[in-house]
Each structure stands twice: as C-alpha cells, then as structure tokens.
Amino acid sequence: MILGLLREPGDETRVALLPELVKELVVAKVEVLTENSAGEKAFASDADYEAAGAKLASREAVFERAEVLLQIQPPNDSDLSLIKKTQIWISVFNPLWETVLVDTFLKKGLTTFSLDSIPRSTRAQAMDVLSSMATVAGYKAVLEAALRLPTFFPMFMTAAGTIRPANVLILGAGVAGLQAIASARRLGAQVQVFDVRSAVKEEVMSLGGKFVEVEGAVEDKAAGGYAVEQTEEFKRKQQEAIDQHAAKANVVICTAQIPGRKAPVLIHKATVDNMKPGSLIIDLAASTGGNCELTKNNESVVHKGVTIIGQSNYPAQMPVDASRMFGKNVFNFLKLIIGEEGTLNLNFDDDIVKGTCITHQGEVLNERVKSIIEKK
C-alpha cells in the first residue's frame, strides 16, 4: 500500500510518524510518500525521511497517489475537496464531539479512522494516542504553571527564611491528571486531587497526592473507566469542596472531561473571585468548553489577578517526544491494516479496526459515535 504522511496545518508542530518508524514501515513493504517539510517542526528533515526510505512529494501529489492519508489534525475544507472515496483518512478528530465533520465524511462516503476512538482494551494500549498525548499535557501543564507562578513550587529552608511549598489542586485523575500529580510532586508541591471515580484514589495516593473525597458519586463500570454525569446533590457538595480548596491553591489544573459532552464546569467565576491574586488555572479541557467558566480555548485570560490558561494542545509544545509517542501508537495501529506483502488489509472483524473506524461506505461503524449521531 501507499501511505501518505501529510504535513500538519497551522500551529501544529508534531508529525504523525518520525523517520525511525517510516523505516520500519518500508521494511514491511509499505511505500511511504511524505509531504515536503512534514517533519520540519519536529526536527526531522526531508533528508532524514529520504534516508529512512520515504519518497518526498507535494501535498497535491500525496493526495493524488496515496491509498491511506495520515495526519494528526483533522482535514480542512481544501483537504476534503481533494480526498477521494477510495482513500482512507486516518487522524484524530474527536468524532463524539465534532459531529458536523462526521456528517461530512458520511455524505462523501469516505472511510475514516479516528485514533482517539481506539477501544480501551489491553491489546489496544500500545495504540492509545489519548493516553500518550495526555501524558505530555499533564507534564507540560505543571511546567507552565511552575514557570509562570510568582512563587516556588518546592519548599526551601534558606538563610533568608523558609519558603512554603505551592498548593496544587488537580481536578480529574485520568492520565493527564495523574501525570500532573507526579510532575507537581517531583517539583515539591503539595497536591490535592478531586475525581468522581473512587477507584483512582489509591493511584493518586501512591503518587503522593491527597485525594479529596466527596460522598455520593455515581460510577458506571460500563463507561470504560471514564467519568460519567453526576447527581445535583453530589455536584453541590463537590462544588463546595472545590471552592474551599481552590481558595487555598496557587495552581489549579483542570483535566475533567466526559467523552462526547461539554466539559463539566467545576470552577465558576465566583470561585475564581475568591482565589489568590497571582494564582493560576491551567485548563486542559479548554477545547470542549473548559472546567473553568472563564476559560477561553487557546488563550490566556486574567481575572482579578488570577491567570486562566486555556491550552488544549500541549503536545504541540513538545514536538519530538510527542511525535515519537504518537508515531509509535499509530504504527502499532497501522500494523493491523497492513497485509503480508505490505498491501492494505481492512479487517473489520478486528474489534480495534472496527471500533476505530468512524465512517465507512456511508455508515458509522463506531458504536458510541453512531448512538450520538442517531440522537441528533
């Protein structure tokens, strides 16, 4: 098969495959057509791709010749006009949320895969781009907070007196939240953590975080480890506890997201009003509305001395390792659809292939996306 590796649009600095993995695909008899300068911002040159066995081409030529088109970011209108029904589009396009795009794919009869829809199974772990990118985001969020904070993270006992450690409040203990706990603890901060899933308590504690318990949370094992909607009574109690902790915090890191829905608002304007001047909120849920009422996606807002950073693409701030992890995930996924002689082999009997496939021949294959699309 011919795999087209596209250059990412706009501010995206990552690339879906670094040369080291292109080499492995070439060994597996895949022809890799790389768009000129595709890896430039991730410090991978065209010469590196050529040395790995890729052929270089213009974007138009890649769209013309490739059987499979690979890009991290979703396609724009120009891409959609170029793409052919016989081609396969693989990227990350949040189909539970971006239903208009899914509709467009359906109408065009395209075969599309969204790597954020890979099932949460043990076999699929090595393909889980959400987890690997959340690892980057949790780490970077803590670093940005520490760099911007007007005080230290660690405690210091100096000749000039004692400096108290920073208080970091983390909302949501998924992969990003857990990585944020670990990173903030590494830097010496005191860490409090909220999550509606009591199952994460032990992991939070093992990383050195303090788990703040609010009784009465709704849990749903069928949600595959994700958080679910909560009762009003629970939300009220949770809100009180969050308000109290936020008022004492130097940094709040928001990571609470519910797949396919707007992110829950956990930090209201009134909560921010009571926070200390100079404190920071880093909202990783910004792309789906944010956990803070005042968050603006990809912007920094200052409200009464509190800075609210809505950053939804930290991985683009770490292009080399983020591309390395993403590439390894996508490579593991590609192995499922590459046949013995390097030919394309779409086997929909494989639950990972089927679960990751969003649209195919005018139908939605992914069950969760299907139920959301049917409700609209």
Next chain:
Amino acid sequence: MILGLLREPGDETRVALLPELVKELVVAKVEVLTENSAGEKAFASDADYEAAGAKLASREAVFERAEVLLQIQPPNDSDLSLIKKTQIWISVFNPLWETVLVDTFLKKGLTTFSLDSIPRSTRAQAMDVLSSMATVAGYKAVLEAALRLPTFFPMFMTAAGTIRPANVLILGAGVAGLQAIASARRLGAQVQVFDVRSAVKEEVMSLGGKFVEVEGAVEDKAAGGYAVEQTEEFKRKQQEAIDQHAAKANVVICTAQIPGRKAPVLIHKATVDNMKPGSLIIDLAASTGGNCELTKNNESVVHKGVTIIGQSNYPAQMPVDASRMFGKNVFNFLKLIIGEEGTLNLNFDDDIVKGTCITHQGEVLNERVKSIIEKK
C-alpha cells in the same frame, strides 16, 4: 529614620520589601515611605502597605523626604538628578562591573550601598541577595528549559515505548548551578556538571549530578569561594571536554561568572554548530557577556536549530518569592544601620556595613571595587 521604598523601573516586577517586613520595620520605629504602586507587580497592594504601617507617596515626595532610598535596580539619570548628598542609596548595582556608575556616585559625593557586595561570611549569609536570587535563577532556568524542550526531561516507560531522559549540562556549580542541578534532577534529567573548583565536586554528586573532571585547574582560596582565571593549557582541555558533552546535551545551563570581569566564553559558535537541533542553551551569565559566544542579553537567538536564551533576570519572573527572599536579606542588612530608636546609625566599624558600602563622601570603601577603580 525615614526609609523610602521605591517602585522598580521597567520590566522589574520585584519590590525590595513586601508589606510583611515593612510591618517589622515600623515596629522598630522606622518611618516607611512607600512609593505608590511599589508592590503592584508582586501582588502587594498599596492598601497592604498602608495596613502594615507605611505611608504612601509619589516618587518625587519619597526622594524629597527619605533619608535612605531603597530600590533593587540601580538609579537612572532622573533618579540621579533628584538624589541629595545627604541621602543614602541602597540597591544592587554590580559595582565591580558598572564602574561608570560608581564614578558618577563618587563625583556626586553620594553614600551608596550595593547589596551584591555583602561580604561572604557566616554572619552575612542571611543578607546574601546574590545567593537568594541565584537560587531563583537556577530553578527558573531549569523550568524554562524543560518547558521549551521538544522532548521530556524524565524517562518514561510507556505502552508506546521508552522515552529516554534528557541530558542537561551545567557549567558552573555556584548557587545557581547547584539549584539547577537539584531542579533538573527533580525532573528526572541526567545531569553533567563542569566547575573549575574541585571543592564543589562532593556537593554536585550529593545532588545527583555527575562531576566532569578536567585536571590542572587553578584555585585560589583568597577568592572567597569564587572561581578565578585559568591557564591556557587548562582552558584548552576544558574546552575539549565541554565540546564533547555539549554535543550530547539537550540542555546547557551556563552559570559561570567571575566577579568584576566579563564572563568566560565556554561555548563557542563551533560548539553550538555541533549541538543537536532542538537543544537549548540558557545563559545566566548574559549580563556580563555570557558563557556562550552567541548569547544576547535578554534575547532568544536561534542558531542552526539551537535556541540560546540570554536571561539575566529570572527573579523578576517570580516576583512574590523573589521579593520575599530579597526583602528578608535587605531587612537583615537594614538592622545593622538602624539604631535603638529607629534612627539611622552608619557604623563603619562593622565589616558588613563597610564592605557593602561602595561610595561614601567621595571615597570608595569596598576594597575590591577600590582596587578595580584604581586600575582604570
């Protein structure tokens, strides 16, 4: 006495005394006249200063009434035109290097103290602004490097493969260098350290850094723990070793400075040419020329994919804790010149008062500054 606490100029965000220490001075019967908005950028409001017992005034009024003028940054031309011979100016003005300014003070017959000239003695430790600000700089340098680096600092073993830890090379193991070692190690990086003073080896190792030894360094106990000029033979061997380590490094943090001299150039353009694209140099010696040949003070330069950050005022990026530490240092110093009833008491028999005093009644009191001025 009347102490005038001035608002800092330009980009400086710190303030020499936070309200918490103003309160203690007021208890000691000192009248504190604070310039309007002096603490604004360090999140201390005029109301906070008033609550602490300070009186607020315009800059002109502070210059008119205060006996002692306190500002972190050196005076500008406008300040120099306002200041009177009977007043005392206390700030940080690097007199071993800024000899033109010292000359101006001499000609005006001013009494000036520079807090970076406090003797390095046990009793003076609690007043050592160089150490406390170097602590901030070493910490922030590592955070900025980690935030900007296109790869992780820590090692990760994930389902998507192993991420190798970053290599951080630190030049100079003074207070900033040691803090940088500790911070980089906290974040999980591998750390190599160069210093011409073998005495620091154990401390480097105890912080988890690897001390790179180059034989034949000149050491001088009389330099009070500071580094001294080295022989040509040693410099050549050192250069070879630094070049080798820099080529493998993801981050180089430069902290090598020699009081009163231009910083030694340890990273030449040719060294940078051999560094990895995407790697970073943070040069804390930027204000005295930098340890890297390509450094520009307070600018970021990109050379063949390597970013060179010349940042000489990291403390201004952490206004609250930096002001807290600075204030505690200056408060401890002020105690030496405050008499029992809060009156001014300049006792030049005290070695700290004398050593910190740069000019007084047309003479240079500080011995090292004196010898440099006499050589010119």
